[in-house]
Amino acid sequence: xxxxxxxxxxxxxxxxxxxxxxxxxxxxxxxxxxxxxxxxxxxxxxxxxxxxxxxxxxxxxxxxxxxxxxxxxxxxxxxxxxxxxxxxxxxxxxxxxxxxxxxxxxxxxxxxxxxxxxxxxxxxxxxxxxxxxxxxxxxxxxxxxxxxxxxxxxxxxxxxxxxxxxxxxxxxxxxxxxxxxxxxxxxxxxxxxxxx
Amino acid sequence: xxxxxxxxxxxxxxxxxxxxxxxxxxxxxxxxxxxxxxxxxxxxxxxxxxxxxxxxxxxxxxxxxxxxxxxxxxxxxxxxxxxxxxxxxxxxxxxxxxxxxxxxxxxxxxxxxxxxxxxxxxxxxxxxxxxxxxxxxxxxxxxxxxxxxxxxxxxxxxxxxxxxxxxxxxxxxxxxxxxxxxxxxxxxxxxxxxxx
Amino acid sequence: xxxxxxxxxxxxxxxxxxxxxxxxxxxxxxxxxxxxxxxxxxxxxxxxxxxxxxxxxxxxxxxxxxxxxxxxxxxxxxxxxxxxxxxxxxxxxxxxxxxxxxxxxxxxxxxxxxxxxxxxxxxxxxxxxxxxxxxxxxxxxxxxxxxxxxxxxxxxxxxxxxxxxxxxxxxxxxxxxxxxxxxxxxxxxxxxxxxx
Amino acid sequence: xxxxxxxxxxxxxxxxxxxxxxxxxxxxxxxxxxxxxxxxxxxxxxxxxxxxxxxxxxxxxxxxxxxxxxxxxxxxxxxxxxxxxxxxxxxxxxxxxxxxxxxxxxxxxxxxxxxxxxxxxxxxxxxxxxxxxxxxxxxxxxxxxxxxxxxxxxxxxxxxxxxxxxxxxxxxxxxxxxxxxxxxxxxxxxxxxxxx
DNA sequence: GATGAATGAGTCTTCATTCAT
DNA sequence: GATGAATGAAGACTCATTCAT
Numbered sequence: 001x002x003x004x005x006x007x008x009x010x011x012x013x014x015x016x017x018x019x020x021x022x023x024x025x026x027x028x029x030x031x032x033x034x035x036x037x038x039x040x041x042x043x044x045x046x047x048x049x050x051x052x053x054x055x056x057x058x059x060x061x062x063x064x065x066x067x068x069x070x071x072x073x074x075x076x077x078x079x080x081x082x083x084x085x086x087x088x089x090x091x092x093x094x095x096x097x098x099x100x101x102x103x104x105x106x107x108x109x110x111x112x113x114x115x116x117x118x119x120x121x122x123x124x125x126x127x128x129x130x131x132x133x134x135x136x137x138x139x140x141x142x143x144x145x146x147x148x149x150x151x152x153x154x155x156x157x158x159x160x161x162x163x164x165x166x167x168x169x170x171x172x173x174x175x176x177x178x179x180x181x182x183x184x185x186x187x188x189x190x191x192x193x194x195x196x
Numbered sequence: 197x198x199x200x201x202x203x204x205x206x207x208x209x210x211x212x213x214x215x216x217x218x219x220x221x222x223x224x225x226x227x228x229x230x231x232x233x234x235x236x237x238x239x240x241x242x243x244x245x246x247x248x249x250x251x252x253x254x255x256x257x258x259x260x261x262x263x264x265x266x267x268x269x270x271x272x273x274x275x276x277x278x279x280x281x282x283x284x285x286x287x288x289x290x291x292x293x294x295x296x297x298x299x300x301x302x303x304x305x306x307x308x309x310x311x312x313x314x315x316x317x318x319x320x321x322x323x324x325x326x327x328x329x330x331x332x333x334x335x336x337x338x339x340x341x342x343x344x345x346x347x348x349x350x351x352x353x354x355x356x357x358x359x360x361x362x363x364x365x366x367x368x369x370x371x372x373x374x375x376x377x378x379x380x381x382x383x384x385x386x387x388x389x390x391x392x
Numbered sequence: 393x394x395x396x397x398x399x400x401x402x403x404x405x406x407x408x409x410x411x412x413x414x415x416x417x418x419x420x421x422x423x424x425x426x427x428x429x430x431x432x433x434x435x436x437x438x439x440x441x442x443x444x445x446x447x448x449x450x451x452x453x454x455x456x457x458x459x460x461x462x463x464x465x466x467x468x469x470x471x472x473x474x475x476x477x478x479x480x481x482x483x484x485x486x487x488x489x490x491x492x493x494x495x496x497x498x499x500x501x502x503x504x505x506x507x508x509x510x511x512x513x514x515x516x517x518x519x520x521x522x523x524x525x526x527x528x529x530x531x532x533x534x535x536x537x538x539x540x541x542x543x544x545x546x547x548x549x550x551x552x553x554x555x556x557x558x559x560x561x562x563x564x565x566x567x568x569x570x571x572x573x574x575x576x577x578x579x580x581x582x583x584x585x586x587x588x
Numbered sequence: 589x590x591x592x593x594x595x596x597x598x599x600x601x602x603x604x605x606x607x608x609x610x611x612x613x614x615x616x617x618x619x620x621x622x623x624x625x626x627x628x629x630x631x632x633x634x635x636x637x638x639x640x641x642x643x644x645x646x647x648x649x650x651x652x653x654x655x656x657x658x659x660x661x662x663x664x665x666x667x668x669x670x671x672x673x674x675x676x677x678x679x680x681x682x683x684x685x686x687x688x689x690x691x692x693x694x695x696x697x698x699x700x701x702x703x704x705x706x707x708x709x710x711x712x713x714x715x716x717x718x719x720x721x722x723x724x725x726x727x728x729x730x731x732x733x734x735x736x737x738x739x740x741x742x743x744x745x746x747x748x749x750x751x752x753x754x755x756x757x758x759x760x761x762x763x764x765x766x767x768x769x770x771x772x773x774x775x776x777x778x779x780x781x782x783x784x
Numbered sequence: 785g786a787t788g789a790a791t792g793a794g795t796c797t798t799c800a801t802t803c804a805t
Numbered sequence: 806g807a808t809g810a811a812t813g814a815a816g817a818c819t820c821a822t823t824c825a826t
Binding site for chain 2: 151156161162173
């Protein structure tokens with residue numbers, strides 16, 4: 001088996017285990033079992049338990065960011081871009097529940113994760129939103145008095161809270177499409193200039 | 197010292213300690229030290245470590261909810277109510293950083309907190325938002341096609357994400373007033389009926 | 393309430409609690425509750441938890457020994473005395489289950505009880521048996537080659553094991569009378585001289 | 589080191605430590621030290637402290653029972669069998685003081701051991717005695733009116749009490765041979781039919 | 785590289801005992 | 806004398822990490 005495969009097996013197992021138990025309630029031995037490797041093998045690929053968490057975040061967020069940027073690039077209009085972003089975010093959450101839960105849960109383990117570890121990936125992701133706003137403002141489509149820094153947090157927060165609801169609810173109440181369109185619309189109506 | 201005082205001392209100490217270290221990285225002995233009581237004393241007031249967390253949440257959320265409802269009741273117009281809610285939420289976060297961090301961090305420790313423990317207090321808080329929306333729709337002020345269930349999550353999420361930003365940032369970048377008004381406005385513009 | 397009453401209340405409560413849980417699994421607070429006194433009150437009457445156990449043993453064994461000696465004195469023939477002793481022992485066990493259990497269980501907590509604490513009361517009790525044997529040997533009724541030291545242990549052990557069986561069994565299988573007479577007979581037939 | 593070896597090392601250490609301190613006053617760390625393993629290693633072989641005790645009992649009683657049955661089978665006459673049983677029991681106690689003390693002390697920790705844990709091994713051991721009696725009665729060697737259920741307890745109790753005496757006494761007063769023969773004789777004379 | 789048995793530091797919790805009221 | 810809230814020492818048990826094989 002190639003090295004990359006074992007690394008991936010462990011990461012995938014960790015995502016499932018962390019999602020099920022949370023980081024602190026997860027055991028290295030359970031991850032090992034889930035990945036079908038020995039406990040000690042994990043330490044050939046990761047420095048420690050926390051390193052697995054960081055790796056999950058770095059690698060998976062990297063993929064998501066790439067995917068999001070690519071998606072955004074396929075659209076011209078900042079309004080479409082925002083709508084697409086919302087839809088993509090919620091779709092990914094729906095399709096990758098475990099990963100979404102890990103990122104959500106651990107992203108909020110503020111102490112270690114958000115404070116000590118400078119969260120560049122996370123900023124990069126939300127900056128996709130503020131970049132759309134900047135461009136929209138330049139194009140005169142979005143109001144100038146919108147603060148992109150506040151907007152990105154509000155918009156991301158809205159999507160994120162919706163995600164949490166789905167992650168925690170046994171059965172989904174709203175469709176991704178409906179949620180994404182509603183949320184985009186709240187914001188779009190609120191920020192577009194009168195003339196647009 | 198009255199019993200109530202010691203309970204409060206422990207809760208207050210726990211809020212500080214949990215905020216600093218996170219729940220899992222906090223030690224009962226540290227809470228005891230911070231509260232200036234013996235380790236064992238904590239167990240006269242709480243069943244276990246987790247019970248302290250639950251109690252913090254129940255008690256403090258209870259106060260916040262009461263406060264929020266009172267504040268909302270002082271206004272007639274649903275638009276004002278939403279704006280007030282946003283301002284109040286962010287103000288409370290600013291004034292009670294430690295508590296806000298505990299609620300945010302641990303509220304998201306999904307496993308135990310959000311799944312096992314049926315989170316009525318949290319729902320009660322966000323339902324204040326959806327209630328405002330319902331009333332606004334009845335009065336013809338808010339669009340009928342707004343889903344209050346989605347809206348409350350989006351609106352709360354926006355405020356919550358803003359809060360997290362403040363909690364985690366060493367220095368605050370935006371004023372409470374500005375953030376609250378921007379966020380309220382995004383949404384208000386997005387949901388009011390054309391005639392309003 | 394007189395001092396003696398409170399002492400007795402605590403001892404009686406301790407007998408019940410120790411019988412139910414065993415010494416090590418019994419809590420001072422449970423004894424206090426059972427005795428309807430405050431935890432601290434117990435320490436006005438006893439030095440520590442272990443002291444309660446010792447006291448139970450000393451006081452209750454004292455009563456039992458007095459009772460047994462009186463009973464034995466009422467009979468002349470060593471054979472009757474042995475039979476009476478057996479019957480009395482088993483009757484007492486039957487009538488004072490809790491006490492019997494405490495004495496049995498804790499009497500066997502060898503370490504502290506039998507080693508450190510010189511168990512005079514216990515010796516005094518079993519010496520009633522060997523004294524009967526001595527007298528029987530002097531009177532030519534019991535064989536000279538019987539070792540009273542071994543006999544007292546064997547005879548007591550037989551009764552004691554029978555007691556344990558009753559203490560541990562939910563329902564009693566053999567009557568006291570039958571057990572006492574059978575056990576006495578095994579021994580009597582074995583130790584009386586041919587001429588008797 | 590083979591797994592079996594470490595299991596045995598821990599059991600042997602526990603026997604020594606339990607014998608010295610009693611179960612409740614023994615510390616896992618002391619057993620670990622005595623066995624020359626880490627504290628945690630014990631939990632690779634046993635579920636908890638109590639499990640060690642159960643294991644000691646199960647394993648060692650298993651050996652003793654096998655040994656006793658084998659010994660008994662080597663004799664035809666029920667009288668010889670009883671005598672051999674008594675001698676074997678007392679010999680084993682003499683040769684395995686620590687084990688004997690653990691079994692005696694803890695066997696009597698009635699609560700957990702005798703009540704909750706259905707004590708099959710112990711019954712199996714004493715049933716060797718009643719089986720001898722049955723056979724003796726069938727062969728017309730023992731009186732028909734002897735209750736094997738009472739007899740086995742009386743006989744075992746006599747041996748057991750003798751054992752306790754030795755366990756607790758610093759120096760042994762009676763020889764095994766003498767004690768075994770005296771005890772056997774008390775009983776044999778008491779239960780054999782007149783014709784035998 | 786892979787294993788998994790072994791390690792031992794670390795912590796929650798219990799509960800006998802004290803002592804201010 | 807009586808109370809019971811407070812104490813804090815003590816210990817069973819867990820589990821991330823190591824390392825000999």
